Amino acid sequence: MPYDLAPFVTQLSTYAKIDADDRNAILSLPFELRAIPSSRRISYPGQARHDLFVLLEGFSLRQKLTSSGARHISALNIAGDALNTSAMFLNDIDYEVVPISGATVAVIPKEATVALFRDRPAIFAAVFASLLVDAAIAREWLLNVSCRASKARVAHFLCEHAARMTGRGLVENKTIDLGITQDQLSDVLGLTAVHINRTLRAIEEDGLISRYGRSYEIRDIIALQEAADFTPSHLCSSMWTI
Incomplete structure (x- = not known):
């Protein structure tokens, strides 16, 4: 089946008003389509490229591992989620993203993503809001396990x-x-x-x-x-x- 970035548009529209021009700008982004098997990480610390990964189909987990291999899951990603947004702003990420049972991912070149954020303030605001909501979800998960x-x-x-x-x-x-x-x-x-x-x-x-x-x-x-x-x-x- 053909894939496009419509799930990403839907996700961002949850947090900010995305007009027709913004929508078209997102849908016009170049991307490489990848089918990621469950045995392979999507994104991880030390990864050379900082392109943006967007989940188009399936589920993935954000997790961290101790030196002994113990795992902590800090997020469940669903279709439309950007998986490594922090890589756009930081030199590296401190977590890894792994598919649960295979996933379809769009890999958007970093240069195109940065240009989109610069030229489309509403899109940048939506991405920023999505990061704040992601942090709020993490706080709820902490409240769950502690209280x-x-x-x-x-x-x-x-x-x-x-x-x-x-x-x-x-x-x-x-x-x-x-x-x-x-x-x-x-x-x-x-x-x-x-x-x-x-x-x-x-x-x-x-x-x-x-x-x-x-x-x-x-x-x-x-x-x-x-x-x-x-x-x-x-x-x-x-x-x-x-």
Whole structure:
């Protein structure tokens, strides 16, 4: 299937008004299309090139590893996300991005990206806002692992993921693709995979969700939000209704 940068436009439109000229400028950016298998990193510290990587299809994780190989997952990327924006402004990045089960990525030359930011202030403002929201999500994840009980942690992740997927037009019939495995979710939430499975089962038995493999139908979004202590304000978008 043909690919373009429309998912990137959708993502940026969540945070700022993107007019027709801005949209056309984004869609006109040159890019190289890459299919990244799950065994290969997309971006990582020490990478020579600082081109911008934009996820067009699939899911990826931002993670850091200790010297002993222990992993901390700090973000779940969905279609439309820029994966290494900090590389546009810093000499290097301090994290790696890995696909979950393969991903399709657009590699936009750094020179074209910098020129776009310079010539299109609304686009630069949207990118800057997306970085601030990314930081806000990270703070919510820290609050999850430090303060919330297990059921609220899992429910909060589901609400947040549903909100982000809805804003990108990736929800169908109130059903979302979770994207990650329970083992990966355990790294996100600081719970064991067994505890994650037990908690998901409890949320399902409460009638809040239905599970179909990695797909989740949100059956009662209001009750799920209440269980999660969730409000979407940190996402800076009202673009979600399940």
